Amino acid sequence: MIFSSKAEYGVRLMVELGRQSPEHPTSLKAVAEAEGLPLAYLEQVVARLRKAELVMSARGAHGGYWLARAPEEISMDEVVQALEGAIAPMECFVNEHTERVLCSHEPDAGRGCATKLLWTRVQGGIIRSLQQTTLADLVEFSRRGEPHREPQVVLPAAGAAA
Amino acid sequence: MIFSSKAEYGVRLMVELGRQSPEHPTSLKAVAEAEGLPLAYLEQVVARLRKAELVMSARGAHGGYWLARAPEEISMDEVVQALEGAIAPMECFVNEHTERVLCSHEPDAGRGCATKLLWTRVQGGIIRSLQQTTLADLVEFSRRGEPHREPQVVLPAAGAAA
């Protein structure tokens, strides 16, 4: 699995906030009930979004959360990054100083590291997909039913590699 | 992290095989020593590639492994798929019948599931990157030093989401 449930929950939360007018804050409890998610866990998730300054909060009664910016100005790249940490396809991509076996990339006797080329391309593919999608896209999509059905990529079934 | 070390090791193994002429089989021991990887673990990795019919094997003395097809005919999509299983950005993408909280996608009261849209796009980005790269690309890249330096995607540092 590529993304953990933190990403799933966090994105849902963002969409939920995007559906509200930013006038009155939305309580986590409301989101948790609407989406059927554990409240206590949502707290941890939203904390990341707050640290990343994607949402703002007000404490006390009638407090809650709202988007720090307009949904059009929030790229999902930022959101996922805040929730999951750096988007790295492979260990060595993020942790350059831990000398693991995985990371014999550089000192590979001068020849280019083939896997690094591959992971770089994959990483590019992911980040591009995320950057091209804004929160507003998701909010709009969640409003109407299913509009113009995304051209879903054909992928071979799990085990069958043939 | 997106891919596990199985993918890393497996891809390296494939590149290593691609560098050899397919006349004489290459022993795992040779690969393990060349790449500095644990032999016993490599066995498990290569087993997946064999089941996916990406490599062939001969037992006994002077046995070993070789590519089942020419490197040009092997897309990294197949390789990674064989090593990691299905490329799914989120739990519910692969396991449609386990009724987890995550999977309240469909019965979402008629409105489109926003996260599904996002994960579908991401999945598309990944699979496209993998499909567009063949083993031959990696083998060639590993032969010369570092030729035309891939345009690496700019990604903000780990913690800093601002």
Added chain:
DNA sequence: GCTTAACCGACCGCGCTGGTAGGATTTACG
């Protein structure tokens, strides 16, 4: 001062990942 809700940190079971161990089977070679 009670209620609501954000905030914070500690804790915990479970499953998966990365890796080891030990053996069984097959083949080349002398």
Added chain:
DNA sequence: CGTAAATCCTACCAGCGCGGTCGGTTAAGC
């Protein structure tokens, strides 16, 4: 035939990250 070299197979294990809970503290409204 015997031995060495290799694939093949299964079981096992430690560590750790993930998903989630709990208890408590602070802050704001009424």
